[in-house]
Amino acid sequence: MKKSISEIPNEGENVPTLVQVSKESIDSTLIENFETAIDLIRHASHVNILGSRPYKAMALYFEQLLGEFYSKIRQLSHDTEVLCDRILQFDEDEVLLVFAFEPYTNRIIEAVKLAHELGIKIILITDHISCPVIQYASVTLKVEVSEEKFSVVPIIVLIEALVIELGKRSSEESIKKLKKLEKTLIEKNVIFSY
Numbered sequence: 001m002k003k004s005i006s007e008i009p010n011e012g013e014n015v016p017t018l019v020q021v022s023k024e025s026i027d028s029t030l031i032e033n034f035e036t037a038i039d040l041i042r043h044a045s046h047v048n049i050l051g052s053r054p055y056k057a058m059a060l061y062f063e064q065l066l067g068e069f070y071s072k073i074r075q076l077s078h079d080t081e082v083l084c085d086r087i088l089q090f091d092e093d094e095v096l097l098v099f100a101f102e103p104y105t106n107r108i109i110e111a112v113k114l115a116h117e118l119g120i121k122i123i124l125i126t127d128h129i130s131c132p133v134i135q136y137a138s139v140t141l142k143v144e145v146s147e148e149k150f151s152v153v154p155i156i157v158l159i160e161a162l163v164i165e166l167g168k169r170s171s172e173e174s175i176k177k178l179k180k181l182e183k184t185l186i187e188k189n190v191i192f193s194y
Helices: 002-006 017-022 028-043 053-066 080-088 106-117 153-169 171-187
Strands: 047-051 073-075 095-100 121-126 139-142
Touching: 028 095, 028 121, 028 139, 028 153, 047 053, 047 080, 053 073, 053 095, 053 153, 080 106, 095 106, 106 121, 153 171
Parallel strands: 047 073, 047 095, 095 121, 121 139
Antiparallel strands: none
16 A cells, blocks of 8 residues: 555656556446545545445445554444434544445444434445435446446445545655554564565
């Protein structure tokens, strides 16, 4: 991750991180919305992440990667029974980042509606424009998923692009935090080092 964040583009190269990470054809709306999502996250006092069923893993993955250098994260996916309680405690400058894929769960729908009613900005990562909460989203990141077989690869590509871009936009501080983490993990014998 340190290498990805600190990588300096070649002169004249102005390829967005999302395109660099995916290397596939990407909808121009996704690129535009990607920038909006990055801005919302960067200006939020906290990013609250929510995913359910198999997409809970995506929410946890996003938190794990971003949490290596970004501390303003709350994971809401663990205990959805108190979801309303948590959302009611959000400040207006917080963001709710939601993974909502077919089949959509009622808890996700209700959580997004409540956050919207409270004026919270919502970043929606979804697979179809028919997603029932798209109307409440401040920005929608629609990923192309296979109709033939289940795969979370497009979602992982998007998550990694978001994390790398957020790291790049605060690269000096991000790299410092990653180096400190790496040093501590080595000193505490958490990770192996040569």
